Structure formats: structure tokens, C-alpha cells
Amino acid sequence: MLLPHRNLLILAGLWLVCGIAAVWLPAALPFWQIGGGALLAAMLADGWLARTIGKPLRVERRTAQIWPVGVEQTIRLRLSSGGRALRGQVHDRYPPLFAAASQPQPFRLDSGKWTEIAYHLTPTERGEHRFGLVQLRIVSPFRLWLSQHDAGEAEAVRVFPNFARITQYALLATDNRLSQLGILRRRRRGEGSDFEQLREYRRDDSLRQMDWKATARLRKPIVREYQDERDQQIVFLLDCGQRMRSRDDALSHFDHTLNAMLLLSYVALRQGDAVGFGTFAHPSPRFFAARKSVGSVQLLLNATYDLQPTVLTPDYLAASELLCRQVRKRSLVVLLTNLRDEDDSTLQPSLAQLRQRHLVLVASLRESGLDGILQSPVKDFDDALGYAAAIEYRRARHVQLARLRAEGVHVLDTSPPQLPVALVNQYWAMKRSGTI
Secondary structure, eight states, X not given: OEEEOHHHHHHHHHHHHHHHHHHHOGGGHHHHHHHHHHHHHHHHHHHHHHHHTOSOEEEEEEOOSSEETTXXXXXXXXXXXXXXXXXXXXXXXXXXXXXXXXXXXXXXXXXXXXXXXXXXEEEOSOXXXXXXXEEEEEEOTTSSEEEEEEESOOEEEEEEOXXXXXXXXXXXXXTTOGGGGTOOOOOOTXXXXXXXXXXXXXXXXXXXXXXXXXXXXXXXXXXXXXXXXXXXXXXXXXXXXXXXXXXXXXXXXXXXXXXHHHHHHHHHHHTTOEEXXXXXXXXXXXXXXXEOXXXXXXXXXXXHTTOOOOSOOOXXXXXXXXXXXXXXXXXXXXXXXXXXXXXXXXXXXXXXXXXXXXXXXXXXXXXXXXXXXXXXXXXXXXXXXXXXXXXXXXXXXXXXXXXXXXXXXXXXXXXXXXXXXXXXXXXXXXXXXXXX
């Protein structure tokens, strides 16, 4: 396919201007006609040469092996030439739901050489997406035409929840610098329930920790050190309903929730606990049976990467009934949702059913937009109505959460971006207090 180059459009424009001038200067008419004929001949010759180029380039796309949502990736296109020097533009047909920069890009390639072009791409939706063929526009020898070709290969990529927090957690955990994430891990020496090791006595140790037999044998004070109880089970109950489609930033509330679930799963698996999850408010509810080992994080990623929020209204009672049939062992059930006061008709019996066998933690997302309304100055009547509605909504929410706490339900109320760290801190607090 041939497209006119900018040079051709400029020359055609000049020729038309000269034609207007020739109307007023009849003596210039023959020169204008000769110029038109020369331009036409050059166009035809250059078009024929451009078509003989065929498909002169080979294109190889190099992408990341793992794609976390919302994280910018660098895509590299390697262009290699055959027997002639070429120049033009390259445009990669990336998935339409991705955000790209610097497209299309110019290139210049010497005969028998290769070059590499890089551009940045940010996946904004999880799931499976496809790259199309790479589009090339080659400049013709006289630079009057652009010869358009497709090259390379189509390619499918999977976009997973953002696991950057997991990687960062693993690195900081190795160096004992978890406070940089905002995670407050307070280790209580000797106050767990599972024996971990023997060690020498320290000034702040309790006499209850003394191991007198080891002390007598080694002839120096030896204490027993315990760790928090392992072999617990955590099951996430993930709301896929319409409220989770809301966005306060680049990620939806659902994506923030998935990030939080994956981070806490990694933390719990490192502690020797088992992790599983179930979904509700989804046409095809999923269930991932609780299992151990840090390698289960990859299985969780594979099980959640294509989950999307729906337009369904959450039915908490149906979700709890299904979970109780699937999970028999006593577990910490973490309900990840966005509560409303109109949910009480199904929420209350649902939590009552879960608490008969399990420990329940409700993590409810708080819209950042509500805080913005409450902090903005009231300038007119519409602002006053919005402020009053926000106050009433916040009051009803506080009443609902207070009622849940009074019934013995652990409640976490936080904004979506703060949920991952807040959920891990809540887990540590419950672990250290012996609640789980």
C-alpha cells in the first residue's frame, strides 16, 4: 500500500499555487505544465520503485516475560535489513487497552545492518491481550511515497495483578527493613506457642523461658524461644461486584484488592500458613483450595490474572453458604469488599453464619472521593448538598462498622491504595495477639 509522503504533498501544493499564478501570467503556463508533467513522472517512477521494495525488513518484538498491571514496560523492536539502506516509521500494534508513548517512531537502517527501537507501554487491564503485526512505512527512493507493510508476528501476553509489592516485601524482609513499606512487625521473643530454638539468656528475657536442663548441661543460662503458631489457614472471600469497578487512580478498587490479597498471601505463606480464596458476585464463582508453600503465589496469580469486576450486586449470604460448604477447617476468613448500609439484610446473617466456625475479618474499602468532598470548601448550594450527603454517608458507614465490631467481627476500614499494607499489619496484629 502506498501513502503520499509529506514531500509529495508539499510539491503538489506548490504546483497548485503556481497554477493559480499562471492564470494571471499566461507566459508562465508552459512552465507550469512542464513542472506538472515532471512531478507526475517522478511520482509514477518513485511509486514503481517503492512497490519493488516488497517486504525488506525483518522485525522481532521483545517483550517482558511477566506483565503486572499498571507497571510501565519497555518494548523493544529489532529491525534488520537485507541488501539496501532504508528509512521510515515503525508502529507496533499494541493491545488497545494499553497506554503507549512515542508511537510511531522513525528509524534509519543501513544496508545489511540492524537497529533496535524501544518504546514504553503500560498495561491498564488484567487478562489476556494480543499484539498485532508491526506496521512499517518505508520511505521511497525519491521520498515521495511511503510504502506500508506488515512485519513480525502476532503475540499474546498475560497481564497479572501488580506483584511489585511482593517482590519489595521479599527484599526488605531479607534485610529486616519492612518499616519502609509501612509494615509494623513487632517480634515478641519467647511468647509464641511453637518451640523454635534454644539460645543464651538475654537481659530482658523472662525466667519462665529458662530451660534448666540445658542450663545445667552447658553451665550457662539457656532459654527456650518460641515462634507464633503455624499451620493456620486464611481464606479470602473476594467481592467481584459492581462497586469494585470504581477508580480513584489508575487502578480500580478491584485491582487494589487483588494486590492486597497477593501481598498478604505471600506473607502468610512465608509464616507457614495455608492460603486460599473464593469469589462471589460473579457469573462463574471461583474457588482456590487453601494450600501452603511460597510457590503457591504463582498459582494464585494464574488463578486471578483474568478476574474482572462485574455489574452484579453482591449477595453476602449466598457467598457465605458456598464458602462454608467448601471450607470445613477453622480459618481466618478475610472478606474483601466495599460495604453499604443497604447490605445489612444479607451481610448480618452471612457474618453470623461464618462466625459459627471461622474467625472473620472484614476489609472494607473507603472511597477517596468522599474525603475530597469533606475537605473541599463549600462555595454554593450544590456544594452544600454534596457535603451534607457525604456527612450522612460517612455517619451511616461508621454506624455499620461499629455494629460489626460490637458483634465480634474484626473490621478494617481503609482507602484502596493503603489496603495492602494495612491488611498485612492487621494480620500481624492478630497473629501477635494470639487471635489466630
